[in-house]
Amino acid sequence: MTIAVTSWSVWLPGLGPAETLGGWSPGPACRPEEAGELLGRKGLLNKEPATRLALCAVHRALGLPPGHRRGRGAPPDPDTAVVASSNLGNVHTTCAVARAVRDQGVRGVSPLDAPNVSSNVIASSVAIWFGFGGPNLMVCSGHPSGLDAIALGGLLLASGRARRVVAVGVEPDDPIAAALCAPGPPLRQAAACVVLEPSGGIVLDRVTEAAGPVFRDEATPTIVIGPGGDGALDLTRRLGHTYGALGVLQVAVGAALLHERGGAARIVCGDPTDGYRTTRLTSARTAS
Amino acid sequence: MAVIAASAVRTCLGDGARTFERLLSGECGVAPLRHVDAARLNVSHGYPVLERGDAVGEPALRATRWLVECVAEALCSAGLAAPPGRVPVIVGTGLRELRAAERWALDGEPLRAQQLHFAAAVGELSAALRPVVTVSNACSASGHALALAQDMVEHGEAEIVVAAGTDATTASMLAMIGRVAERPTDSVRPFDAARTGVLLGEGAAAAVVAGDGWRGPVAAVLLGTGISCDAYHETAPSLAGISGAMRDALARAGRRPADVDVVLCHGTGTVLNDATEALAIREVFADAGAGPWLTAVKGAIGHTSGASALMSLDVAVRCLDSGRVPPVVGLREPLPEADGLRLVAGTSVRCAARVAQINAFGFGGVNAVTVIEARP
Numbered sequence A: 001m002t003i004a005v006t007s008w009s010v011w012l013p014g015l016g017p018a019e020t021l022g023g024w025s026p027g028p029a030c031r032p033e034e035a036g037e038l039l040g041r042k043g044l045l046n047k048e049p050a051t052r053l054a055l056c057a058v059h060r061a062l063g064l065p066p067g068h069r070r071g072r073g074a075p076p077d078p079d080t081a082v083v084a085s086s087n088l089g090n091v092h093t094t095c096a097v098a099r100a101v102r103d104q105g106v107r108g109v110s111p112l113d114a115p116n117v118s119s120n121v122i123a124s125s126v127a128i129w130f131g132f133g134g135p136n137l138m139v140c141s142g143h144p145s146g147l148d149a150i151a152l153g154g155l156l157l158a159s160g161r162a163r164r165v166v167a168v169g170v171e172p173d174d175p176i177a178a179a180l181c182a183p184g185p186p187l188r189q190a191a192a193c194v195v196l197e198p199s200g201g202i203v204l205d206r207v208t209e210a211a212g213p214v215f216r217d218e219a220t221p222t223i224v225i226g227p228g229g230d231g232a233l234d235l236t237r238r239l240g241h242t243y244g245a246l247g248v249l250q251v252a253v254g255a256a257l258l259h260e261r262g263g264a265a266r267i268v269c270g271d272p273t274d275g276y277r278t279t280r281l282t283s284a285r286t287a288s
Numbered sequence B: 001m002a003v004i005a006a007s008a009v010r011t012c013l014g015d016g017a018r019t020f021e022r023l024l025s026g027e028c029g030v031a032p033l034r035h036v037d038a039a040r041l042n043v044s045h046g047y048p049v050l051e052r053g054d055a056v057g058e059p060a061l062r063a064t065r066w067l068v069e070c071v072a073e074a075l076c077s078a079g080l081a082a083p084p085g086r087v088p089v090i091v092g093t094g095l096r097e098l099r100a101a102e103r104w105a106l107d108g109e110p111l112r113a114q115q116l117h118f119a120a121a122v123g124e125l126s127a128a129l130r131p132v133v134t135v136s137n138a139c140s141a142s143g144h145a146l147a148l149a150q151d152m153v154e155h156g157e158a159e160i161v162v163a164a165g166t167d168a169t170t171a172s173m174l175a176m177i178g179r180v181a182e183r184p185t186d187s188v189r190p191f192d193a194a195r196t197g198v199l200l201g202e203g204a205a206a207a208v209v210a211g212d213g214w215r216g217p218v219a220a221v222l223l224g225t226g227i228s229c230d231a232y233h234e235t236a237p238s239l240a241g242i243s244g245a246m247r248d249a250l251a252r253a254g255r256r257p258a259d260v261d262v263v264l265c266h267g268t269g270t271v272l273n274d275a276t277e278a279l280a281i282r283e284v285f286a287d288a289g290a291g292p293w294l295t296a297v298k299g300a301i302g303h304t305s306g307a308s309a310l311m312s313l314d315v316a317v318r319c320l321d322s323g324r325v326p327p328v329v330g331l332r333e334p335l336p337e338a339d340g341l342r343l344v345a346g347t348s349v350r351c352a353a354r355v356a357q358i359n360a361f362g363f364g365g366v367n368a369v370t371v372i373e374a375r376p
Helices: A049-061 A091-104 A111-117 A121-130 A145-158 A175-181 A235-239 A243-261 B016-024 B062-077 B098-107 B119-123 B138-154 B171-180 B239-253 B271-284 B305-322
Strands: A003-011 A080-085 A136-139 A164-171 A190-197 A202-204 A208-210 A223-225 A264-271 A275-282 B002-010 B089-092 B132-135 B160-167 B203-210 B220-229 B262-264 B293-295 B355-362 B366-374
Touching: A003 A049, A003 A145, A003 A243, A049 A121, A049 A164, A049 A190, A080 A121, A080 A145, A080 A243, A091 A111, A091 A175, A091 B098, A091 B171, A111 A121, A111 B171, A121 A136, A121 A164, A136 A145, A136 B132, A136 B220, A145 A164, A145 A190, A145 A243, A145 A264, A145 A275, A145 B132, A145 B138, A164 A243, A175 B098, A190 A243, A202 A243, A223 A243, A235 A243, A243 A264, A243 A275, B002 B016, B002 B062, B002 B138, B002 B305, B016 B305, B062 B119, B062 B160, B062 B203, B089 B138, B089 B305, B098 B171, B119 B132, B132 B138, B138 B160, B138 B203, B138 B220, B138 B305, B138 B355, B138 B366, B160 B305, B203 B305, B220 B239, B220 B305, B239 B271, B239 B355, B239 B366, B262 B305, B271 B355, B305 B355, B305 B366
Parallel strands: A080 A136, A080 A164, A223 A264, B089 B132, B089 B160, B262 B293, B262 B355
Antiparallel strands: A003 A190, A003 A202, A164 A190, A202 A275, A208 A275, A264 A275, B002 B203, B002 B220, B160 B203, B220 B366, B355 B366
């Protein structure tokens, strides 16, 4: 079965207006605390930064106007699935709640944080916000988590569990998250979203394991997005450590670049401990 | 088509065989909370997995260790102690190693980001166990892992996949239970009119899922798992979502409600969840004659979060094998919403069950309902 990337977005607060990713400009992105400007303010009060960034990325990928909201009482769309990827989205809240209990007892915590101490809060929040009633998965697999999310999205389409998959990768950069990742490249808050459907758009190959950071294609791709040495677009070197967001970010950037230029992109994501995953994107147009 | 080749669990009542035996005799694993300040949490009890080292302090990375033990045991039971080829592992978990993150932040216990999930630890069992994908889907996480494992074998992505689940109690989740409780609950009483709320259990489970070409042992036939999201509320259940999830699972399994002999209910012992699940079961099985026997394990082993679906699966397999269904521990007077339902209370019942359904519902409205059939 063919899987296609039919829409994409990248949400990178702090990226300058003239800055590009391999020549593609993802557009301006507000910080999580300003997310109400795009999403509308109601309902954001207890949403963590990672959830807000994820909602912004999905909103942009769906091409919705600012402030657009799901209709009140509108039934969920059973054919749209959500697959989210994040490793650190709710670690700050979890630790803060544990600390508040130790310092002040249970009265020191807010019951409104209940969804946030469960690691699936990002995936379920996207479903509730936009009304997606299909399968809902939260992937927390470490470095390859973003491509694991893309792989599971493809599986949901192939198995007929969904007709459309909204895959979103996100990571925050709060001090707790940053400390947990140290030492290493600095953590960078980022979100990206790709929409997967059975046809149209940029064709996505099945995600497979890769032996290491460099993957040798038989047909040389136009672009390599990953840590693979000379000429590759290494988004970690370019932006910082986006961890669970990276795989989705790579696919979004790859789709955007192929949409402009045609050709094919090889994507590799992972690390020696968690393992590497790879996929290939192909445009119907030859490279220009 | 897929089968459960083997299954392993670790609960507060012991391994799979021991847990089932103690469920049949109506035992309850509730015990005072350890390693956390119960008075500050307004939660006094849980269903702890006791182990060596507990007496001197909280052992590190418990969820990880139980998971690895269960994966190893399930593979061994399936005759795959040394897997001949690549075996992907899907780990369902509600809380990952967030307890370790709490201890890292508060007490300075060592932790690396990669220890929040399970690839490194599972990979140490065998290099063939890859990739290891961690799916953090709240209280139905291991049901989701089972659905994905079946999809993978049926779509030729692997011949054998391990679906697993694991969770250890976090202080932050306990705090959310304590924050909304008038007074601490002393036990979980699923579907009881006088139920007073949920308590956390802990432990792990693993099931080896194999496809058509499998020639090894078979514990049960895996007919199908429906997965869906209510897209309704962050923490509250939806009647439409839950009944829809059960109908979807039965449709995927190719079975009618009247074919189901036993349901392993989610049954968390909270006011809203049990009432909603009971109403949904009444709706789905309205035209199914006397209806299936209903049981639930959380009164005996607590709410084991991401591991709970596969723990219920292990119990369901043993129900089909033994023809016995354990009682709902803690159930004395059923809630009014369960009027007309055949909840097993007091003592176990005997029934020649062929088809069992396993319900799992989680925060965020994430539903996973599995239907299995006795081995041929």
